[in-house]
Amino acid sequence: MRKILYILQKEFIQIFRDKTMLPMIFGVPIIQLVVLVHAATLEMKSIDMFVVDKDLSSLSAKLVNKFEGSPFYTISGRSFSITDANKEIENNKADVILHIPHGFERNLLREKSSEIQLQIDGINGTAASLINAYSTSVISDFNKNIIVELTQMPQLAEMEPIEIQTSYWYNPELNYKTYMLPGILVILVSIISLFMTAMNIVREKEMGTIEQINVTPIRKHEFIIGKLVPFMIIALFELALGLTIGKLFFHIPVVGSVGLLFGFVLVYLLVVLSIGLLISTLASTQQQVMFISFFFMLVFILMSGIFTPTESMPMWAQKVNIINPFYYFMRVIRMILLKGSRFWDISYEFFSLLIYGSFMLGLAVWRYRKVA
Amino acid sequence: MLKQTENIIEVSNLVKKFGNFTANDDLTFDVKQGEIFGFLGANGAGKTTTLKILSGLSYPTSGKVKVAGFDVYREREKVKKNIGYMSQKFSLYDDLTVKENIRFYGGIYGLPGKYIKEKTDELLRRLKMENIKDSLIKSLPLGWKQKIAFSVAIFHNPGIVFLDEPTGGVDPITRRDFWELIYEASYSGITVFVTTHYMDEAEYCDRVSIMDQGRIEAMDTPALLKKQYNAENMDEVFIRIARKQQL
Numbered sequence: 253m254r255k256i257l258y259i260l261q262k263e264f265i266q267i268f269r270d271k272t273m274l275p276m277i278f279g280v281p282i283i284q285l286v287v288l289v290h291a292a293t294l295e296m297k298s299i300d301m302f303v304v305d306k307d308l309s310s311l312s313a314k315l316v317n318k319f320e321g322s323p324f325y326t327i328s329g330r331s332f333s334i335t336d337a338n339k340e341i342e343n344n345k346a347d348v349i350l351h352i353p354h355g356f357e358r359n360l361l362r363e364k365s366s367e368i369q370l371q372i373d374g375i376n377g378t379a380a381s382l383i384n385a386y387s388t389s390v391i392s393d394f395n396k397n398i399i400v401e402l403t404q405m406p407q408l409a410e411m412e413p414i415e416i417q418t419s420y421w422y423n424p425e426l427n428y429k430t431y432m433l434p435g436i437l438v439i440l441v442s443i444i445s446l447f448m449t450a451m452n453i454v455r456e457k458e459m460g461t462i463e464q465i466n467v468t469p470i471r472k473h474e475f476i477i478g479k480l481v482p483f484m485i486i487a488l489f490e491l492a493l494g495l496t497i498g499k500l501f502f503h504i505p506v507v508g509s510v511g512l513l514f515g516f517v518l519v520y521l522l523v524v525l526s527i528g529l530l531i532s533t534l535a536s537t538q539q540q541v542m543f544i545s546f547f548f549m550l551v552f553i554l555m556s557g558i559f560t561p562t563e564s565m566p567m568w569a570q571k572v573n574i575i576n577p578f579y580y581f582m583r584v585i586r587m588i589l590l591k592g593s594r595f596w597d598i599s600y601e602f603f604s605l606l607i608y609g610s611f612m613l614g615l616a617v618w619r620y621r622k623v624a
Numbered sequence: 625m626l627k628q629t630e631n632i633i634e635v636s637n638l639v640k641k642f643g644n645f646t647a648n649d650d651l652t653f654d655v656k657q658g659e660i661f662g663f664l665g666a667n668g669a670g671k672t673t674t675l676k677i678l679s680g681l682s683y684p685t686s687g688k689v690k691v692a693g694f695d696v697y698r699e700r701e702k703v704k705k706n707i708g709y710m711s712q713k714f715s716l717y718d719d720l721t722v723k724e725n726i727r728f729y730g731g732i733y734g735l736p737g738k739y740i741k742e743k744t745d746e747l748l749r750r751l752k753m754e755n756i757k758d759s760l761i762k763s764l765p766l767g768w769k770q771k772i773a774f775s776v777a778i779f780h781n782p783g784i785v786f787l788d789e790p791t792g793g794v795d796p797i798t799r800r801d802f803w804e805l806i807y808e809a810s811y812s813g814i815t816v817f818v819t820t821h822y823m824d825e826a827e828y829c830d831r832v833s834i835m836d837q838g839r840i841e842a843m844d845t846p847a848l849l850k851k852q853y854n855a856e857n858m859d860e861v862f863i864r865i866a867r868k869q870q871l
Binding site for chain 2: 254255257258259261262265269270405459460461463464466467468469470471474600622
């Protein structure tokens with residue numbers, strides 16, 4: 253036990269003496285949270301719309317006005333030529349073309365029906381479907397007003413055969429920050445613990461100091477505990493720091509028990525730190541560690557459900573997620589923070605990770621050799 | 625120097641293979657307690673391999689190896705308590721101070737804190753390094769680092785210390801100083817097992833073995849070896865042995 257304390261002492265001296273470590277521990281989380289939470293948004297705030305109004309009637313002007321008046325749209329230009337408009341999309345100057353054909357108003361008045369065309373840049377599928385949804389809702393609103401104006405019967409506007417009232421639970425305003433911040437916290441805590449553990453041990457290999465450790469009578473478990481505990485403490489600190497920032501600056505809800513969250517994270521860290529340790533037994537240079545861990549982290553992050561719901565992934569991907577530790581943490585942190593889940597609700601994730609972690613730690617300890 | 629006849633290292637028929645390559649080919653030798661044993665050979669002769677086996681860093685392919693009375697197969701952890709080791713790759717932490725390095729290694733050998741403190745002060749006084757005790761290792765010249773590394777290797781009073789080319793890359797005066805430390809350790813009863821390819825250092829040893837292509841070609845006191853090969857110095861002895869192999 254005393255030997256472990258000597259290792260811990262040495263690790264902390266080295267960590268705090270390293271000039272790149274302190275900014276990493278304090279700066280990176282703050283920057284990541286502040287920047288990423290704002291940047292990684294799924295909302296569309298400024299849609300550039302190019303208008304081809306061949307009708308030039310009062311109704312077509314009204315429709316364009318409606319878009320112009322919306323905070324989400326900027327009219328990026330107008331023309332009578334659809335070729336010009338297409339060029340704008342090709343040059344990335346516009347996201348969507350609103351094409352109002354000649355006779356739009358006349359058809360609407362005479363035949364009670366008319367057509368317009370929306371051409372949306374589909375390179376980013378998610379953005380395109382959002383633009384479509386926004387635009388459709390603007391147009392249907394316009395539709396309603398037209399009916400009132402044409403029929404002079406305002407009660408028609410209120411008339412809807414079935415009224416849908418949606419209420420979103422746990423995130424009533426669908427605030428994406430509430431959703432993204434816990435997700436980014438997961439990545440932050442995971443990277444710190446997985447990456448730094450692996451880097452730290454391999455650095456000793458590169459320097460040759462590991463050989464000196466290996467000729468001492470120190471036991472494998474003493475060395476491993478001494479190496480893992482500092483990063484466990486730092487990871488927990490990061491989580492606390494991140495939650496504080498989230499609470500103070502983003503007002504994310506903390507419905508559930510913070511104690512439960514930290515308890516779960518301890519089990520989670522067992523898995524991630526063990527993976528880091530395992531990587532360090534496989535790699536002999538820091539460069540190899542970088543490549544191996546970036547590969548795993550990228551797959552883990554993209555499949556974790558931070559941006560896209562895991563339930564909509566194909567079946568095989570959902571199966572693969574059984575071994576993705578990020579996936580469990582991503583679910584649980586949102587469950588606890590937003591929904592107030594209790595231990596019973598997260599017990600599946602908790603025990604899965606406990607088994608997973610014990611297995612990974614066993615594997616890593618077995619792989620770690622004091623003898624070449 | 626007091627000579628004891630007890631063997632502290634016993635090696636018989638040691639073989640170490642890496643695939644098809646035989647690094648150690650049927651080595652048999654003993655090292656007596658308290659002696660300075662020089663393990664000589666050209667680069668790639670297999671010295672470091674033997675040293676790693678003796679210090680428990682590597683498993684032998686076959687053969688029997690006993691260090692400080694313990695079998696390196698079955699009682700590796702007991703062997704480790706009784707040995708010190710200094711590798712040719714420099715083994716102190718660059719980003720720790722002199723004092724922190726000593727405290728760390730003392731600590732993981734399980735020495736009591738108070739003892740570490742007292743012995744550190746005494747050691748720094750002896751090395752005349754009291755004024756640099758709080759300097760980072762990376763700021764020190766190589767010769768100083770080697771002296772500290774050696775002192776750290778014997779800090780826990782092992783019965784035997786293994787030195788793998790401890791004086792590589794420093795000037796002759798610093799090497800001389802370093803050998804003073806080796807003598808001091810030897811006087812205090814520590815057996816010294818040292819690999820080197822500096823033949824002048826071989827003269828300082830009580831006994832030397834000369835290795836070539838994984839085999840021990842000669843083993844005796846420097847004086848007797850010179851006589852046997854009719855040579856002026858160890859340099860000549862070494863060249864004659866290496867030549868013989870080429871013919």
